[in-house]
Each structure stands twice: as structure tokens, then as C-alpha cells.
Amino acid sequence: AAASHPPVIGGVGVEMFQRPWTSIGAECGSTLGPAGFSWVLTSPPQEHITGSQWWTSYQPVSYAVDSKLGTEEQFADMVTACKAAGVRVVADAVINHMTAQGAGTGFAGTAFTKYAYPGLYTPKDFHHCALTPDGSIQDYTSRAQVQTCELVGLADLDTGSAHVRTTIAGYLKHLLGLGVAGFRIDAAKHMAAKDVAAIVKLLPAGTPVISEVIRGSGEAVQPEEYTRIGQVFEFQYARELGPQLKAGVLMDPTRIDEVPSKDAAVFVDNHDTERGDASVTYRDGSLYLMANALMLADDYGTPVIYSGYAFSDPDAGAPQGPDGRVIGWDCAGTTAPKATYADGEGVCTEAWKSIAGMIEWRTAAASAPREPGVSQGAAYGFERKGKAVIAANPGSKPETLSVPTSLKDGAYCDVIADGPSMKGCAGGATVLVSDGMARFELDAGQTAAIHIGAEPHN
Ligand code: ARE
Ligand code: CA
Numbered sequence: 001a002a003a004s005h006p007p008v009i010g011g012v013g014v015e016m017f018q019r020p021w022t023s024i025g026a027e028c029g030s031t032l033g034p035a036g037f038s039w040v041l042t043s044p045p046q047e048h049i050t051g052s053q054w055w056t057s058y059q060p061v062s063y064a065v066d067s068k069l070g071t072e073e074q075f076a077d078m079v080t081a082c083k084a085a086g087v088r089v090v091a092d093a094v095i096n097h098m099t100a101q102g103a104g105t106g107f108a109g110t111a112f113t114k115y116a117y118p119g120l121y122t123p124k125d126f127h128h129c130a131l132t133p134d135g136s137i138q139d140y141t142s143r144a145q146v147q148t149c150e151l152v153g154l155a156d157l158d159t160g161s162a163h164v165r166t167t168i169a170g171y172l173k174h175l176l177g178l179g180v181a182g183f184r185i186d187a188a189k190h191m192a193a194k195d196v197a198a199i200v201k202l203l204p205a206g207t208p209v210i211s212e213v214i215r216g217s218g219e220a221v222q223p224e225e226y227t228r229i230g231q232v233f234e235f236q237y238a239r240e241l242g243p244q245l246k247a248g249v250l251m252d253p254t255r256i257d258e259v260p261s262k263d264a265a266v267f268v269d270n271h272d273t274e275r276g277d278a279s280v281t282y283r284d285g286s287l288y289l290m291a292n293a294l295m296l297a298d299d300y301g302t303p304v305i306y307s308g309y310a311f312s313d314p315d316a317g318a319p320q321g322p323d324g325r326v327i328g329w330d331c332a333g334t335t336a337p338k339a340t341y342a343d344g345e346g347v348c349t350e351a352w353k354s355i356a357g358m359i360e361w362r363t364a365a366a367s368a369p370r371e372p373g374v375s376q377g378a379a380y381g382f383e384r385k386g387k388a389v390i391a392a393n394p395g396s397k398p399e400t401l402s403v404p405t406s407l408k409d410g411a412y413c414d415v416i417a418d419g420p421s422m423k424g425c426a427g428g429a430t431v432l433v434s435d436g437m438a439r440f441e442l443d444a445g446q447t448a449a450i451h452i453g454a455e456p457h458n
Contacts, residue, residue: 005262006230007208009090009182010302011038012359014350017271017308018043018054018318021070023328024089025078027350030332033085035356036363040082041184041304043271044092045075045175047108049099050324054271054317057092058186059099059154061106062117063171065178068107068317068326072178079179088181090210095168095199096187097154107324114155125164127156137190143220151190159195169202182208188232189213193225200229210265210302215257227263234264234301235273241294242268242279245287248395250380252373253300264301268292274306275314282310282347285337286445289354290392293416293447296358297382297390299370303362307331307349310341319344335419357415357449361388364451376401379442383407388451389431393442402437409434412450421454 014037016024024040032040047062057067065072079089098121103113115123129149132138137149150156157164172183188196188211200209209230213223223232236257244250258264268291269278280291295303309318309329318326331348341347349355365384373382378395381403389407393399411432413425431450432439440448 006228007182007206008231008262008302009039009088009208009210012296012303012305012362013037013039013041013090013265014305014307015041015267015270016043016350017306018057018069018326019307020326020328021045021074021078023330025074025081026330027332028078028082028085028087030330031351032082032087035350036359037087037305037350039088039090039181041090042092043069044094044186045069046094046171047106047110049101049104050107052317052320053315055315056107056317058094059101060094060097061099061104061112062108062110062120063174064108064110065175066108068320068324070325076178083179089179090182090184090208091175091180092186093172093175093183093209094186095157095171096159096190097151097156099155100150100153120167121157121164125158125161127158129156140216140219140221146219146221147190147192151187156190159191159199165195165199165202168199172199172203176204176207182210185209185211185230187212188226189221193229196226197229217257223259227259231263231265231302232259233270233304234258234266237264237266237295237301238268238273238278238280238291241291245291245394246279248378250294250373250375250378250392250394252382253298255300258300261300265304266295266298266301267304267306268295269306270304271306271308274308275311282308282337282341282349285339286447287394289337289352289416290394290445290447292349292355293358293390293449294392296355296362297365297384297388297449299365299367299384305349305355307347309347310343310345312343316343353419354416354447357419357421360420360454361390361415361449361451364388364453371404374401374403379440381438381440383438386452388449389438390447390449391438391440391442392447393444396444398444399442401440401442403440404436405433405438406436407433407438407450407452410455412438413454414448414450415454416447416449421451425454
């Protein structure tokens with residue numbers, strides 16, 4: 001018999017970066033559930049080093065579910081609220097390493113040293129690589145360095161050891177007990193695929209995981225090694241789409257250097273790439289919306305919307321109160337991208353009506369194949385056969401575009417302008433279909449999208 005495919009979380013996800021559990025719980029009911037999101041990816045929930053930078057979350061010092069994002073009780077309440085809204089919770093699992101700090105006291109009061117964590121690990125549970133002068137990874141063409149040396153100085157767990165595997169699985173099972181549905185495996189590249197597989201095997205069968213393995217050409221470790229465990233984040237997707245938008249020249253995707261669709265989780269940007277090499281981010285307003293709309297319209301991978309906060313200092317954490325807890329914010333009233341954001345202000349991508357509109361569009365498109373695209377000037381569009389049509393103009397002047405379609409003649413609601421058609425489009429923006437063509441008039445930077453069943457109504 002053919003080997004069955006590993007579990008896939010499916011639907012549309014959203015990474016709610018550095019959002020407290022109380023904020024996410026509230027938005028599951030107000031925003032994420034109603035918009036049709038299937039799952040939310042949280043920032044890491046375990047105890048971490050203290051500090052104002054966001055990345056303290058990625059330096060565990062214990063597996064207590066008590067962090068700047070909230071207590072265990074708040075975490076459990078979030079999961080319950082999200083479940084009630086039909087939204088599953090995926091937790092970011094930082095399991096390759098502990099902290100890089102020599103010694104200290106963690107956010108929840110745990111005293112630690114870099115290689116000793118009470119009740120969890122002692123120095124023999126770490127790799128202590130001798131391949132580089134300071135034990136840190138220098139050469140990504142060396143598998144041994146990537147997987148047994150320290151990622152930016154973070155104490156590297158010996159994930160080959162039974163004790164380490166059981167301890168990590170114990171933490172993940174605890175989170176499953178709190179109701180989480182699956183995990184992002186942080187820095188999966190830095191653990192041998194067989195180690196990740198062995199840890200996941202200790203979890204209940206059917207637990208979906210998405211491994212973070214940043215594709216790097218010429219590197220020793222590639223994402224394909226991890227697809228037998230679950231999905232992987234396919235970084236190539238955004239690397240292909242983003243520059244096309246910036247250049248104002250959209251083309252049909254090549255899928256070169258990408259894992260098969262069912263193995264991929266895709267995104268326009270994430271918390272690392274918006275601080276790194278992402279071509280299009282919240283700073284790009286309508287182009288960012290366009291990128292996300294095109295991703296949701298696509299027939300490739302599991303799309304993950306990203307929602308963070310504005311920053312000028314890439315290290316700056318989300319605003320914290322005097323107790324060090326992140327204050328959080330509520331996006332329920334933010335229905336469109338803003339031209340400018342103040343530092344620390346939430347971007348609220350998940351609450352834009354155009355995103356909810358595109359999730360509805362995606363549901364209408366279902367498994368209909370993506371037809372070849374057509375272009376006119378900078379404008380580009382395509383149909384999901386017989387179900388839905390999208391058109392986008394990343395250029396700097398207005399364009400008219402006719403996209404071949406088998407939708408029946410008539411006026412259709414533009415779910416980008418007005419959001420889900422069941423809620424809007426009473427006298428709002430429409431697109432006309434006649435004689436097998438959907439006719440779009442697009443301003444510079446405008447996206448428009450129509451789908452079957454989205455005729456105007458009152
Ligand atoms: C921070 C400081 C460092 C300091 C360190 C230890 O910034 O200066 O040395 O602490 O004190 C996040 C931040 C890091 C932060 C870290 C720990 O991004 O800046 O370090 O937390 O607090 C590689 C990995 C990939 C990883 C990226 C960042 O392969 O897995 O680096 N991404 C995940 C998360 C990050 C997180 C970590 C892992 C650590 O998404 O947010 O780090 O838990 C090429 C390669 C990639 C490589 C990339 C960057 O593209 O192909 O594999 O990614 O270069 O080096
Ligand atoms: Ca490692």
C-alpha cells in the first residue's frame with residue numbers, strides 16, 4: 001500500500017505574532033472565526049529569558065506555559081474560546097535549543113544556566129559542538145554544523161537522545177492537553193529529520209506539524225527531508241511572488257524549487273522575513289493586500305496570513321506593561337490596511353474585510369483548477385475554473401483587463417472592495433461578466449475578485 005500522507009492542518013491560517021492569549025481569544029470570536037480562518041499560529045508559549053525584545057520568546061528556559069504572552073490559564077481559555085469559534089490553535093514549538101544566556105532567572109522565575117535547567121536538562125543533554133571555534137554554526141553547507149552546533153549561540157539540545165526526545169514530547173503533549181491542534185517546529189533545519197520524526201512519533205497519531213526549514217540554495221539540509229513528518233513552510237513561494245509585485249510584472253507561477261502543494265505552508269511574509277528579505281510587507285499597503293489576495297486565490301499550499309506590529313527597530317518587542325507582559329491589542333475595528341502605522345501599532349491583517357472576502361472566494365473556488373493567467377499592461381488575472389476570478393494591477397497607472405471565464409453573465413460583487421459578498425455589495429463595487437469575459441477596471445495598486453454566488457443582493 002502507498003504510504004499515507006502525514007497530517008495536514010489545512011484551511012487558512014494566521015500567524016498572530018507576539019499577541020497575548022487574551023487578545024487572540026477575543027479575536028477568535030470577533031474576527032478570526034467570522035472571517036473563516038481555520039487556525040491561528042501563536043508565538044512560543046513557554047517560559048523564556050526576560051527582556052524587551054520580541055525574540056526573547058525564542059530562548060526557552062523552562063517548559064512552564066507562563067510567558068510575556070500570558071499564563072497557562074489564559075492560554076487554555078484562548079484555546080477554548082477559539083474552539084468555540086471554529087478556530088484551531090497551533091503553537092510555535094521551540095525545541096532545538098534553550099537559551100544563549102550564560103545564567104539568569106526566566107520570565108516565570110526559573111533560575112537557569114546555559115546548559116542546566118532544573119527538572120529538564122543537564123549539560124550532557126546538549127551537543128557542545130567542537131566543529132567551530134565558538135561552537136556556533138558558521139557554514140550552512142555542513143550538515144553536522146547546522147544540526148549539532150549552536151544557532152546564534154543558543155544551547156543546542158541533543159535531540160538524538162531518548163531523554164531529550166521524551167522531555168520535548170512531554171512539553172508538546174502538555175500543550176495538546178491544553179487543547180492545541182498542532183505545532184510549528186521552530187528551527188527544524190537544525191535538528192536531524194529523524195530526530196524530529198522520532199519526537200513527533202511520541203505524540204498522538206494525526207498531530208499536524210509544520211516544520212520551519214528555510215530553503216537555501218547549496219545548503220546541506222533541504223525542506224524535502226522533512227515532508228514525511230508533516231508540512232514545511234515553503235519560503236520560495238514568497239520569494240517568487242514578492243519581487244514580481246515590486247516590479248509590476250505578474251506571471252504564472254513556475255513552482256521551481258518548491259515542495260509539492262500538499263506539503264507546503266505558504267506566506268507573503270512572517271516575523272523573520274518582515275525583518276529580513278521579504279519583498280512585500282505591511283509597509284507596502286495595497287501591494288501587501290494584493291500579495292495576500294493572490295496567495296489566497298492560488299491553488300498551492302496551505303496559506304498563512306501574517307499579522308504583526310509596525311516597527312522601526314527590528315529588535316523592538318510588542319508594547320509591554322510594567323510586569324513585562326505584552327499589553328496586546330484588538331483588531332476587530334480595523335477593516336483595511338493603513339497608509340502609515342506608528343511603531344508598536346498592530347497591523348491587523350486578519351481583520352481586513354478584503355482578507356475575509358478572499359477567504360470566502362477561496363471557499364467558492366474549492367478545488368477548481370487554476371487557469372493560465374492573462375495580462376494587459378501591468379494588470380494580470382486568472383480564473384479558478386468556473387468558480388472565481390481575480391485581477392490585480394501592481395503597476396503605476398490604471399489598466400483595463402478582460403479575463404476569460406465560464407462564470408455566467410451578470411454583475412458580481414468585488415470581495416476585495418466590499419468584503420464577503422454575504423455581508424456587503426448592496427450597491428457596492430461590482431464587476432461585469434459577459435460573453436465569457438470578466439471585465440476589470442483597475443486603478444494603480446488595485447486588486448478585484450469575484451466568485452460564483454456573489455451576485456449583489458439587498
Ligand atoms: C538573538 C539575537 C542574536 C543573538 C541571539 C542569542 O538577535 O544576535 O546571538 O539572540 O543571544 C529569533 C531571532 C534571532 C534571535 C533568536 C533568539 O530571529 O535574532 O537571536 O530568536 O532569541 C536561521 C534558522 C531559522 C531561524 C532564523 C532566524 O535556520 O530556523 O535563522 N528562524 C527561527 C525563528 C526565529 C528565531 C529562531 C529560529 C531561533 O523563526 O525568529 O530567532 O529560535 C539563511 C539560512 C537560514 C537562516 C538564515 C538566517 O537564510 O538558509 O537557515 O535561518 O540565513 O541566518
Ligand atoms: Ca540542533
